[in-house]
Amino acid sequence: MRTFAVTVSGLALLFVFLAVSSVTAENVKIGIPSLTVTMMPLAVAKERGYFQQEGLNVELILMPAALNIKVLLSGGLDYATTIGSAVVAAVRGIDVRVVMCFVDRALFDLVGTREINSVADLKGRLVGISSRGGVIDVATRQMIKQSGVDPAQVTLLIVGGQTEMLVALKTGRISAGLLSPPQNFLAYREGLKNLGFAGAYIRIPSTGVVAMRDQLERNPDQVRRVLRALSRARVFARENKSAVLPILGRFLKLEDERLLSELYDYHQRAETPDGRIDTGLAAQTIRDFRQAEGVAREIPVGQLFDFSYLEPHR
Numbered sequence: 001m002r003t004f005a006v007t008v009s010g011l012a013l014l015f016v017f018l019a020v021s022s023v024t025a026e027n028v029k030i031g032i033p034s035l036t037v038t039m040m041p042l043a044v045a046k047e048r049g050y051f052q053q054e055g056l057n058v059e060l061i062l063m064p065a066a067l068n069i070k071v072l073l074s075g076g077l078d079y080a081t082t083i084g085s086a087v088v089a090a091v092r093g094i095d096v097r098v099v100m101c102f103v104d105r106a107l108f109d110l111v112g113t114r115e116i117n118s119v120a121d122l123k124g125r126l127v128g129i130s131s132r133g134g135v136i137d138v139a140t141r142q143m144i145k146q147s148g149v150d151p152a153q154v155t156l157l158i159v160g161g162q163t164e165m166l167v168a169l170k171t172g173r174i175s176a177g178l179l180s181p182p183q184n185f186l187a188y189r190e191g192l193k194n195l196g197f198a199g200a201y202i203r204i205p206s207t208g209v210v211a212m213r214d215q216l217e218r219n220p221d222q223v224r225r226v227l228r229a230l231s232r233a234r235v236f237a238r239e240n241k242s243a244v245l246p247i248l249g250r251f252l253k254l255e256d257e258r259l260l261s262e263l264y265d266y267h268q269r270a271e272t273p274d275g276r277i278d279t280g281l282a283a284q285t286i287r288d289f290r291q292a293e294g295v296a297r298e299i300p301v302g303q304l305f306d307f308s309y310l311e312p313h314r
Contacts, residue, residue, distance in 0.1 A: 025057040026222060030209075031077040033065035034162065035252050037181050037263040038102055038207040039081065043251035044244060045233035054225035064161065066131055069096065072212060079211050079226065084135035086210040087289040090304045091297075097216055097306045100227050101208040102234070104277050105199030105270035106139040108178035112193045116175050119147035119195055128159040128168050128177030133292045135206045136178045142202040142288070143178075181263045182254065199270050203281055204288065216309070223309045231275060231311065238271070276307045 028051075032039050042060060045051050051058040061077060068080040069089045073096075080086065086096045116122065122144065129137045137156070144151050159168045165177045169192055178198060179187055188194060209227065216223055237244045245260045254260055277285075282305045290299070 025052065025055050028056050028058045028078050028222070028226065029061055029076070030058060031061050031063055031068040031071060031080045031082075033063070033068060033082050035062070036162075037248065037252070037267045038107055039251070040237055040244070040248055040267060041102055041230045041233045042081070044237050044247055045229045047247050047250070048233060048236060050229035050232045051226075054229045056222070056225060056229065058226075065134065069094070069210070072096070072210065078215065078222075079209055081207050081209065083205045083208050083210060084138070084289070087285060087304065088133050088293060090299060091286070091289050091293050091295045095213045096304070097211055097213055098205070098304060099209050099211060099216070099223060099306055099309050100230065100275040101205040101272050101277050102275070103207055103267070103270040104203055104205050104272045104281060106135060106178075106202055106204050106206060107267065107270045108136065108139060108180050108198040109184040110140070110143055110176055110195040110198060111169060111179045111184055111187045112176040112195045113169060113172060113174075114191055114193065116193060116195065119144060119149055119176075122176055123149060123153045124155075125175035126155050126157045126173070128165050128174040129156050130161055130165070131158060133289065135204060138288050138292050139198045139202050139204060140178055141292070143196060143198055146201050147196075181266050182252070182259055185259055185262050197269075202288075204285055205272075205277055205281070208275070216306070220309065224311075227275070227310050234271070234275070238268075275310050277305070 030042065032042065046058060063071065065082045065085050068082040069085045071077045072080045073094060083098055083101065086098055089096050127140060129140055131137065141151050144154055157174060159165055159174060162180055162183045165179060166183045166187060168174045169177055169187060170190065176195060211223060241264055245264060248264065249255060249260050279301055282301045286299050286304060
């Protein structure tokens with residue numbers, strides 16, 4: 001009976017603690033552009049309880065990449081995850097900061113229709129992009145250029161997001177387009193062709209954590225806790241593939257174990273070790289987006305990329 005009483009008391013205290021924690025936890029809204037493998041740190045941090053352990057009640061808000069920064073600017077989000085949109089915003093004069101980078105390579109494959117055998121075959125053809133000035137636009141131009149084809153010989157057509165891109169390829173509306181996982185792997189199962197891994201042509205941070213500068217100044221402790229939870233999630237995910245695949249499956253709403261394993265391995269090719277990128281890559285990223293936007297004004301690296309809120313690299 002004494003043991004039973006102690007157990008009941010312990011459970012009661014636990015329930016009280018959980019109730020108090022849920023009341024006192026800070027509500028945080030993070031915008032994500034789509035359910036993709038690059039968002040894996042967020043899914044792991046939520047399911048493993050790392051956010052909760054930092055006193056955060058995190059809600060992931062699904063919205064188009066182009067809206068992430070707009071809603072962040074309006075105060076509807078606390079953090080965004082689309083680094084490409086953040087760089088475009090900074091080029092246009094908006095005071096945003098990239099405080100963590102999940103990947104430092106464009107995690108896309110250039111996928112072509114059945115009659116396209118190489119990038120050279122794209123001369124005079126339509127190639128799909130999601131929007132002007134975004135990561136896909138910049139990466140597509142770089143892949144075409146580095147493959148020895150004049151980008152002016154290719155017509156870039158805005159077709160929308162990844163689902164629309166895959167449909168446009170399958171129907172032959174476009175001859176090629178960048179697809180991220182899992183759409184690229186699904187495309188190959190239907191006979192479409194891999195024309196190259198974008199990450200082999202261009203290093204460019206595409207997903208991570210973005211905040212307005214005033215958010216960093218107003219609540220630096222919260223920023224550090226968000227990043228600490230995500231850093232723990234990234235380490236766990238890197239070291240525990242078998243435990244992460246079910247989490248990834250629930251997040252992506254996929255039950256295909258083979259596909260989930262392919263997605264995990266593909267993501268490993270582009271992941272940053274500690275959430276940082278070097279100054280040279282940061283500067284090149286800004287230059288690429290300035291050129292895409294036709295902006296001559298220089299933007300110092302420190303005005304956009306700020307990794308001081310991350311814990312010291314060990």
